[in-house]
Each structure stands twice: as structure tokens, then as C-alpha cells.
Amino acid sequence: MALDPNDKPNQPITKFESMLKTDDVYFFDAEDFEDIIHHYLNNGKISLAKKAIKIGLQQHPESMELKLLDVEVLVFENNLELAEKILDKLQLYDSTNEEIYIQRANIYSKKDNHEAAVALLHQALELTAESFDIYALLGMEYLFMDDFEKAKIHFMKCVSFDEQDYSSLYNVIYCFEFLEDYNGAIQYLNDYLERNPYCQVAWHQLGKQYFTLKMYDEALAAFDFAIIADDTFIGAYFEKGKVLEKLGKYNEAIENYETTITIDDPTSHAYLRIGKCHEKLKNDDLAKFYFYQTVHEDPLLDKGWLAITDFYYKKGNNERALYYINKAINIDGENAKYWKKCARIHAALENYDEADFAFKQAVDLGNYELDTWLNWAEVVTQNEEVEAAIQILLQGLEFYPEEAVILYKMAGLYLMANDPVKAQYRFRKALKKTLINSQLLKKNSPPFSIPCGRET
Template sequence: MEDEFEFGFTEDPKFSVERYEEMIRNHDQYFFDAQAFENIIDYYIEKNDPAKALQVAEYAADQHPFAAVFLIKQAQLLAITNRTGAAFAALDKAAMLEASDADIYIIRGNIFESMERYAEALENYEKALELAEETDEILLHIAYVYQNMGDYETSITYLKLCLQQNMENQDALYELAFCYDVLDNQEESVQFYQQYIDNEPYSYAAWYNLGNAFTKLGLFEKAIDAYDYAILIKDSFASAYFNKGNALVNLEKYAEAIEVYRHTFEYEQPNADTYCAIGECYEKLEQMDDARAFYKKSVKMDPKLADAWFGIGVTLDFEERYFEALHFYRKALDIDLSNADYWFAIADAEYKLGHMKEAEEAYERVVELNPLDIDAWLDYSSILYEDQRLEGAIEIISEAIKNNPEAAELYYRMVAYLFAKGEYNEALNYLELALGADPEKHYILFDYLPQLQENKVILDIINRYSK
């Protein structure tokens, strides 16, 4: 029989690991106390080697048959490797030894959650709540289950309880923001984070989430202030810089946004999204060479980023290089075939190149994908009008009005087409509808058919509504 050596918890964890590996190499049998075994298991878990960790847990359970901790570790590792049956069996054995260990119910809850057996997951988490000393992570798991069930209101309740237990639980702060976002309840989100900050003014995550909530409400100045506080507390917070840049873009402060986006490069590797955002700022500033350079950096880093390919097209379009622009618009479209903006840009470029059939087909796709795009309907009908296909132009505008009954521009355009077709009474009916929708926009009619400015009947009707 081999000699047995004993190693205790006073040993350095690294020493315990070395001794364990030596034992395996030598096919020997050493005795380790429970703490030493836990250290060895944790070492392999940290090394992302669940197979070795499980081997140690099984060896430990043999040496310490009445220690529930090793059965619990086994169950955890079996669950990670998708051996749920064996995991449940290990937990049942652990429960016979130490039924009051909260980890048994937490792991069982985890397994049921991964199996989408949510009622059983909740039952186990609730049991764990009764037994555990620290409950914030359990409350967080319960919140996840309710999210998976689509019950975001209840999830919010548990996330708030989680934060009452541990104000610094960052995951709960971000999940709370997510739930408010799904419920489109940014006002309550703002209220919660403001109250939270009153108690925890140095929580960069809370300031960041407050900034995001203000952004979604369109309160960009307030959002920037919140992001500034997040950055002040954690100056390496790249996401706060990026979102602050987005808020500045919404305020059309493009030069400032570029500087803020560049700050992210100090704290994380440049990425395609940031390059693309900088490119868009240069595009808005009409610095097309710079814009194109950043868009190109973006697609080099991520060839699947459709917006960057599209951006290159926009810069070429601006320089009236329509044929080249089309190539890049189509690359964007290959990635995102149902993007109405890409189809619109293609339609416009084809029109400028005199390719009327292709332009018409592209506009048809735009209005199919986004029937609320009034400009697309107007441009689409214009192609038919220019081609003397008045019936078709009127049909298109009629369809546009069905989809956008409040849009005065469409009624004014219909008036122009009906006049051009000689259907004066019908045109006057539509003029009344247009003026009823928005009398201020009557200039649209004259922009399209200037000769109507001499028409006394039309002028009389317009004057009546203007007064």
C-alpha cells in the first residue's frame, strides 16, 4: 500500500495544487483537508478547466464523504458541462447531508432556469432566499427569471430589492435600465436613478444609466451632464464617452462629438462603431475626405458594418460621384436588405444617373419597407409624373395618403397632379383637404406648379384658410 501524505489548509493554495498534480503524476494517494481541496477546485475553475475541477471534486467527495460542499461543487461543474441529471443527483445527496445550504437551491434554480422550467427555478430561489445570509445575487437571478417570462414589472421589483441589499451591484443597475427600456418607461427610470444617486453619488453606473434614460427622452443636454459625472468618477469609462458623443451628435455639435469619440481610444482599442460614428460627424461637417477615411477604417475592422459602407456611398454622392456611390450603397444593402434608407439612397442615385426604371423599382421597395416615408412617396410619384404617367403618379400619391392621412405635403402634391390632368373639381377638393391639414404649406403647390399662382380660384381658397 502507498504511503498517505496529509496536506492542510495552512498550505499556500498554489502548493496544494502542485502537490495534487504531483500525486496524479505519481499515481499516489495523498490526503488533503477540505479547505485545500476547495482551493484546488477553485484554481481549476479560474483556469477555465471544469473537467479537472470536477475530477478534484469527485476525489474530494471520496475522501470527505460527509462534506456537502464537494457534492455541491460537483453539481455546479456537472451543470456547466450540461450533465443535468448527474447534477441533480449530486444536489439530492448534498441536501441529505446539509439541507440548509443555500447553494443547493441556487444551483438547482440555475439548472431549472437554463431548462426554461421557470416555476421550479423560482421555487428553489425563494428557498435559497430563506437560507442565505447575502441575498442580492439570488434576487438578481429571480429578476432574470421574470425577465425570461416577459414579466418586466416584477423583474424591476426584484432588481430594486437586490439594490437595497447591495447598492454596488452593477449588474442589477444595468438590468434595471434594460427593463425600463423594454417597458418604454424612461420617466420612472430617471426618477429611480436620481433617487439612487442621492444615496450613492459616486456610482458611475447610475450616472451612466441616468444619461441613457435622458437620451431616450431626447433630453440631450441633461444626458451629457450625467455622462460627464460618470466620466468624472471613472475617467476610463469608454462607454460613457461614446454615448456622450452620440448625445452631442443629436445636438448637432459634431466637432465636439469627434473629440469625445476620440477619447474612447485612450481607454479601449478603437472599434468599428466608433470609427463609423466619427465618420458620420465629419460627413455632417461636409469634410468628406475625413469622413470617408474613417468609414474605410470602420469597414476594414468590421466588413459587416453596413452603415460604414453606406457612409462611404454618401460621401461619394455628395461629390456627385453617383456611379461609385451606388457600388457602396449596394454593399450596405447586401448586409441589410430590408433597410429602407439604403433603398432610398439607391433610388436617388439611380435617378440622378438617369436610370428611371431602376430608380422606380428602388422607390417601390422604399415605400413597401417604410410606408411612412413621405419624401419617398413624393419622389416616387415624381418619376412617373416626369414620364407623363399621370395616372400612375396619382395612384402612388393616393396610396401615400392612405398610409399618411395627416401629411399635408401629399395632398398639395395630389392637387398639382390633378390640375395637370385637368380634373379641376377633384383638385379643388384636395386643396381644401391640404389647407385643412396645414395652410402654411400651400407654397409646396406653387413650387411644383408655379403657374397656379395666377389662378384666382386657388388664391381665393388659400386666402380664406390663411385668414
């Protein structure tokens, strides 16, 4: 079994490191070498682990466990061919060693053959009663295969073996979330909390499920219990702040975000949320201060730059908004959100050539939202390039073939281009879609009646 990475070096490790600093050669039991190697692997000291393996095999050349640890490092370093050769030899001596099948499964996983990896891990399960690690590996393989139902089942087995295995608990909830089974996640977490009522991780995850379902009172209660279980749990304070924001309790939300800053180093996300709360409270100077703190803490956080830009944009200070969105673009010119915002600001300033260029950049970078096509076409129309505007809307129509608004705008553009035939064609299509949508809306709407009252 691997050592806890937080364990302090014991006597064999101290003795081994002392040996490395001298020309002396000390003898260790094979088990001591295993402990030394596990310690280095768990702490990411691969070169020291390899030295321990080499010396260990010199002193214990027949040790199966040391050879398997050698294979583990070879697989980690993608030296798969040599690892397989060693495993072939080991299997001739002991075909019932489950670790051989586990390492072969790791090799297949590295080669993206997850079905074969799963088959080998099931063979390993038949050979050992200590199956905790194997279930965790199976869970990961099913995740790679996007089989979230089976992944969930295997991670649940890990939690049933060790209810303090929070990594597997997180993976169980991740599977529930991916399957959009939030009620299932809530039921699972409530059952878990019946057995572990002081588990801050489970309360935190339960609160997030309630938040997703917009059950804000239940979410607040869950985050409060997480904080009771651990009053230094930053994630619980932050998520509680988000709930309070949704409830319009901005001052209380600020208190929770500020608590995260007092517990640990401040984060750009906390500064951003505090700024947003102050903005809602009309505390413009404080909002602006925290938005600046956001980008100071993390210059690459796009939401921070967009918050500053939006702050000035909403105030009608488009020149200032343009200055900050350009700073953002200079940092990350591949961000489609930056370019779209830049285009809207240029349009507000009637810089139509610049707006046209910015919208093109946004689309080239993958922003295909409906309003992008509509606003881009409008900008080009303002620039008196009607044909170009039509071509833009034709592209947009490929993404939104059912949107009547595009067809109506195209009809108008064809009229501007003196092409009444195409204008009429697009208008009729738009009208037809409008009627269809209206009928669908009427069909799916609940019936209502007008109450009869006495005439006055």
C-alpha cells in the first residue's frame, strides 16, 4: 500500500538519503525499499524513486514488488515497450499477481484502449480481496469512455470502502452532474450525511446541487452546515455568497466573499464577486476598485476585464470602455468575448470599420451567437455595404435556420439592394415561421378565461 504523501520521512528514507550523499553503501530490506520508493513517488520525486529502484534491484534482484515498481515508473514515463517486456517475464513466474494486470491495464489506458484496460482490471479484481484501488481505476477508465453510469457505480464502491475518500466522492457527484441527475446526487449526499453528519465536503456538494436546482434556501442551509463542520472552508463561504447574491442580499454576500480573503490569499474570483455586489448596490467607486483588484490579481481573467469594460460601457463612457477592452485584447487576442465587446463599443462610437473588423475576429474565433450575426450585419449596413450584410446574415442562417428575425432583416436588405423578388421570398419565409411559432406557442400555452364582472 502506498504511503501517505504527508507522512514525514522515516528512518529508512533518512538513511537512504544519507547514503546518497556519501560513498557508503547501506543494506536495506526489500520492504524498506518499497516504502522509500512509494514515498518518493507520492511526493513527485521521480528521479529519487528511480535511484531507489535501481539500488533496490541490485540488492534484491528477485524482488517481484521492486520490479513492479520499476514497471510503474516506466509506464509513467511512457516507456511502454520496455514495461511490457518486463511484465511478460514477471507473468511467467507469477500469473496470479494482480499488480501485473493493473500495470498492463495502465499501459492499455495510455494507448487509449480503455476497453482492454477495463477487461484487465476485472481480471485483477478476481485475484485480490483488496480491490479499493482497482475500483478507482475502473471508475477512471469508464470516465475516459464517457460511460458515466458505470463510472459512478465504481466510485461509489470506493466510497463504500472508505467514506473519507473525498476524491471518489467528488467523482461520484461529477457523474451525477454530467448525467444531469441532480435529485439523484441530493439523495446520495443526504444518505452519506446520515452516516457522516460532520463532513464539510458532502455539505458543500449538497449545497451546489440545491443551487443548480434554484433551491436557494436549502442551498444556504447546506453551506451553513459545511461552515459549521469547518469554519475555514473557503469554498463554502464563496458558494454561500453566490446564493446570497441570487437572493439579492448583496451586503451579506460581500461579507462571505470577504471572509474567503481573510482565511487565505485573496483570489480574483472573490474580488470580482465583491465588485459585482457593490455594482448592484450602486456603490460605483467600490465596484470600480474591486474590478481593478480583480485584474491586478489575475490579468488573464477575462471576466475581470469584461467587468471593467461593462462598468464604463453602462455609464456611457465608451472611450474608457474601449481603452480597457483593447488592453484585454492585447493580453489575449484569441478571446472571442473580447472582440465581440470591442465590436459593440466601436459600433456605439460609430466606428463602423473597426466594428466590422472586430465582429469578424469574434466569428473567426468561434462566436456564433445570434446577436453577433445581427449586430455585425447592422454595422456593415451602416457602412453602406448592403451585399456584405446579406452575406453575413446568410452565414448566420446556417446556424439559426429557424430564426425569423434573420429572414425579416434579409428581406429589408434585399429591398435596399433593389431585389424585390428575393425580398418577397425571404419575407414570406419569415412570415411562415412566425405563424408556425405562434401556433406552437398557442398550442403549448395553458388555457385562460376572462373573468366576468358587473358593468360599471
